[in-house]
Every structure is written in C-alpha cells, then in structure tokens.
Amino acid sequence: MNNFEYKNPVKIIFGKGTIPSVKKEIPENAKILMTFGGGSIKKNGVYKQIKEALNGFDFFEFGGIEPNPHYETCMKAIELAKKENITFLLSVGGGSVLDATKFIAAGALYDGDPWDFLSQRYIVNVEKALPIGAVLTLPATGSEMNGNSVITKAATQEKMAFGSPEVMPQFSVLDPECVFSLPDRQVANGVVDAFVHVLEQYLTYPVNSPIQDRFAESILTTLIEEGPKVLADRNDYNAAANFMWSATMALNGLIATGVPQDWATHMIGHELTAFHGIDHGRTLAIVLPGMMNVKRENKKDKILQYGERIWGVSSGNDDEKINKAIEKTIGFFESLGVPTTLPEYDVPEKTIGKITTRFQERKSKLGEKADIDYEQVGEILKDRL
Template sequence: MQNFTFQNTTKIVFGKGTEEEVGEYTAKHGSKVLLHYGGGSIKKYGTYDKVVESLEKAGVEYVELGGVEPNPKLSLVKEGIELAQEENVDFILAVGGGSVIDSAKAISVGYFYDGDVWDFFTREAEITEALPIGVVLTIPAAGSESSDSAVVTKMEGMYKRDIGSELIRPQFAIMNPEITFTLPNYQTACGAVDIMAHIMERYFTNTENVELTDRLSEQALKTIIKNVPVVLEDNEDYAARAEVMWTGTIAHNNLLGTGREEDWSSHGIEHELSGIYDVAHGAGLAVVFPAWMNYVYQHDLERFAQFAVRVWGVDPDFKDLEWTARQGIKRTKEFFSSIGMPVTLEELDIPADRLEEMAQKATENGPIGNFVNLDTEDVLNIYKSALK
C-alpha cells in the first residue's frame, strides 16, 4: 500500500424529501447564488419548484442559468462566468447530474480569473480560488457531487479535458433517490456504467497489498450489478435506487483509490469519443472498457482472475488462469449489453475514419494510463478492436 492523504469535506444530505432543505444549507455559504441546471426535466417533475421555494424561504437570492447539455460545453461555462460576475453571486447551486455539476465547477474557477477559463484545463493556469458550490443531485453517475474534478468540452477542436482541485469539491450534496424515479432507463444505464468505470479505474492497479480497497471496490461493483437491473425493471424501487445513488458517490469520492495507483486510461480514451461524437459518457465507456481489458489483461492475469471470481462469481479454472480472467471480461461486456448499453463503436454509429485522430489527441501529452502505459499505437489498437 502506498502512502496517502484522504480528505473529503462534502457534507452528504441523503434521503427522502431532502431537496426541500437546500435553502437552509445554501444560506450557510452564500446570500446570492447562481442556480445552474440542465434542460426541462427538473421543472417538468417538480424539483425546480421545490428548490426555488426552499431558497426563497431561507431568504437566498438567486439568478438562473439553465441549458447545460450532456458533455458540458465551454461556451455555456463562459456565459455562466459572465453572469455570475455581473450579478456578484457568492455561491453556485448545481441542480442536476455530473454535467451540470462539472459546468458549475468550471464557472466557479473562472469567476476569479482574468484569463480564459480553458487555461485551467490545459494546465496553463493553476486553480488558486473558486466560488463555493452546492449540489442537488438528480442523476447518479459521475460522482461529481463530492469529487474534486470536472470535465468540460471545447467545441473548437473538439477537446474534452478535465480539471482537479480541492477548491472545487462541493460544500454539500443533497441526494434524494426519489428524484431519480423519472430517469429514462438509458440514462440510468449510462450512469451505472460510469459508476462501474470509476471503480474499475482504481481497481486495476499495480500496487500490492491493498486488500481493503480491493474488497470495498468489489462490493461496490456487485451492488451496482445487483441493483441496476432492479431499477430498470421498476423505476420507483426506492431501496435499489438508494443503493445505486450512494454507490455512485463512493465510487468517485477518492476513498476507493486510497493507498493505490490508479489507471484512468479508459476515461482518456473515451473522452475523445464523446468530445468528437457527443455520445453519452457512460455509453462510450461501455464500449471502451471491455476493449481496454482485452488489450491489457495479460499484464496481470491474477488481478483479472480475482476480478472474475470475486465480482462475477466465475468458477475458477486453477489450471488456466487466463481463461478465468477472460471470463470476467466477457461477463462485464455481457452485463453492459444486458442493461441496454452499446459495446461496439458500430453500435454508437462511430465510423473508423477518425480513429487515428482520436488516438493522437488522447496521447498528445504522452502515454496514458498507469496499469499499462499506452502510447498512440496502443490506443489506436484499442479503438480498432472496439469497432465491431
């Protein structure tokens, strides 16, 4: 196990009706907020009205900026920075899923910066100040409600890049599983894959003697595998929705990565897919992760065999560790398909004509990944293997 420092300062407010408490929690951090959200779903299903009523009851002023799309765009971030500065807000409240939260985080770091906020995403500037953020979570997926990272897409050049800083970790996250009852099944499934990917990016490691976080990661994966089919069958199963929502937070609040080297190449490879083709992040990961697994599993057959046995319940063949390892990869891919996710680029309607471009962009700053370092040719091979 490696040395580590773990800190997560986000207050989690979890359970039925908790969105009605947002005014109380917001008032502890600000008096005038930017209320940031996506499309019309929060208004259609009543979440918006509950949030606004709670803010007004607590005496919190607010200005609004909606319109966040999946794979949040830099253009709206810049619009949000300008609005926040003009209105002198002192807090940002994100009501939505990972895209809304990430957009809010980008606005928060751009608020105090005189240059182009994209400088933070290209590492040309360091984050030294940010507006505080709060969250009302509507989609369990990205884990952004308590993470220290955010991802934004710049349409010019079609780049999808990230930032990271303790300064953008939300002050609080209000999480009511009931809000997720109205999610379309496809969105729920995309979120499930994203959650599993966050866990697996940490699980596949070269660090030895990490039994505790191995076991925590395995159980988190099994929780998703068990409960996602339940919520796809019954959208209003509160118990299963609650398990999925809480696992989504644990998957990306840094706990599962403590003391171990993390990988993150699959996310880097997928970001080029969603950056250019604007596919749902979870759908892209459902294609990329099994392809990555098949490309690298021989690097550590024992770990992949452990994954197969402990997570998927594969009956191990002690004379053929490779067969056992491949069964875990097979079952991962089959599970993604069973919940309605694409598992090939063809299913995403992504052609082969830009694979080289994506591989070059994914590795423009050098090889990616820690479990196995992947150069441009490696990434291209993974894309090619995922075509059909």
C-alpha cells in the first residue's frame, strides 16, 4: 500500500424523508442561492419540499443549469451571487448541478476569471469558496461527497476538471426516493458512471491493498446486482438506496487511499462529450473497453482479478481471460441499454483525429503510469469503431 492522506468531512444525511433536514443544516442568517437544473425538481416534489423547509430564509434561485454544466451559465450565477451577497449555496439536483455549484462557490470569492482553476489546475488553486449544501436527486457522479467538479466551456468545446477541499459540500442530503422519478436513461448512465469511477481507481497495478480492492469489488458487485433492479422497478426503495450509496462510495476518496489511479477513460470520455454532447456515463461505456484492451499488459494483474472476482472468469490463458472480462463488462453496459461503440452514437472516425490532436497539444500523458500518449488515445478510440 502506498502512503496517503485522507480527509472527508462531508456530512451525509441519508434516507427517505430527509430532504426537510436542510433547514437545520443551514445557518439561520444565511442568504441562500438555490441552484438547480432543467426543472425536474418542480415535477418530482423536491422543489416544494425545499421551499417549505426553507420558509423564512433569505432565498434566491438560479435554475437552468444544463448537463455537463457550462462555464457561461455558471458565470451568470456568480454574477448574481456577488450582486446579492449570497452566503450559502444550496445545490438541488444531480452531479452537474453540484459541479456547477462548486464552480460558482469558488468563483464568487475569486477576483480573476475562475476558468483559471481548470485551465491552470495545480497552479491556480481555490483558496476560499462559499459554503455549499447539496440535495442529491440523481446517483451517479459522487460529487456529493468530494471536492471535484467538471465544467464545460461551450465557446471552445472544452470540458475540464478542478478539485479542492474548499468546495466539498458541508452536507449532502441523499433521499433515495428521488430515484423513483428518474428516466431509464439517467439511471443507466448513473450506474455506468459509478461503475467506471470504481474501475479508474482499481484497474491499475497491484500494490498489496486488499481492503481497498475488496471495497472496490463490493461496490462493483452491488452495482451489478442493484442497477438492473432499479431499472426494472423504479419504486424499489432498497434497490434505489443501495444504488445511491454505491455511487457515493465509488468516488469519495476512500477506495483511492494508498493505490494508483488511472482516470484516462474519463479524460478521453470528456472529449467525446465536448465534441458530440454524448452523456458522460455513455462516453465511459465507450472508452473503457478500449482502454482495457489496449492497456491489457499494464493492467493485466488487476483485469484478471476483476474478471475472476466480479465475473467468475477462471478458465483460459491470460489473454483469453482478459478478453472475457472485457466482454462481460460490455455485456453489462449493454444490458442497461447503454451502447459501447462510437458508430452507435454516430461519432465519425475523423473525431478521433480531433481528439488526439488535443492531447498532442496538451502534451500531457494519461493513465496510472502516465504512459498513454496521444497516439495511444487514438488506438483506444479506434478499438471502439
């Protein structure tokens, strides 16, 4: 196991009927800006519950945050937060709303252009941010229990990430009943997203970390079991709850303690969203099998462990086992209704060139060994044609 530091002070409030508890978590004198997305919270009753709970608070609203939230949209919210001297941000929605809220929280207290946090990551760090509370309506990204955020600049079709302990939510309310009103597509995307989050922290190389490995496998197994149950019966509370808790545990830093991490699948997937607007989870379902195939030597030991412990793959030589693990993974994604090849999303081959050019320009290498260059990015994507 590698040395590590771990601290996660997010307070989780989990369970049915917990949404009104936002009231006791927000300072009484707070001037709140509630952020939300396209308006689903007005249909599923969440908006009403929050308005009732926060009756009497000084309260502003900022709706219309899109999936893969835009820098341009966030800047409008920052302007509002500054103008109204907002002191607390309440994110009500899925990972996109929360990611946007993190950017708004940092941007509201920053004098420069907050895009610096992304374009100059690790050079320009978030030093302060407005406090954030979250009501999560869509299990997927894990944003409710971490300090990460991904923002898209529409003007330049760039999708980039930043992270800071300063933008970790002070609390996150997770009511699994929010899952009841989700469309199939969002459930399926969420299962895939959480699944690939785990694999980005697991499918690397062994460092003798049995607790972390088994926790990761616990989450994978639970997603495989519970995801289809949620799809089959949206009112199955237990399945919704187990899915929701899985997605949170998949990316709260715990399974990353002391182990190498990859994240190349995400980095490449972000480009597919940036160029073609493909749902985030779906981009991961496309890229991951290519990553496993092209990096089968680097990741051999962990892919074999994954195949055996998660899918019961035990016969054949190593290459055959790896092929079988990839097949099983593809089969799982497809069983959720998520296609895994580029043509199924009408992505033309020339997009691959555009993406590799970007990585070539950035000069950064990807993967747990920083050995995936732009040419290998191309190989991985060609594997998915």
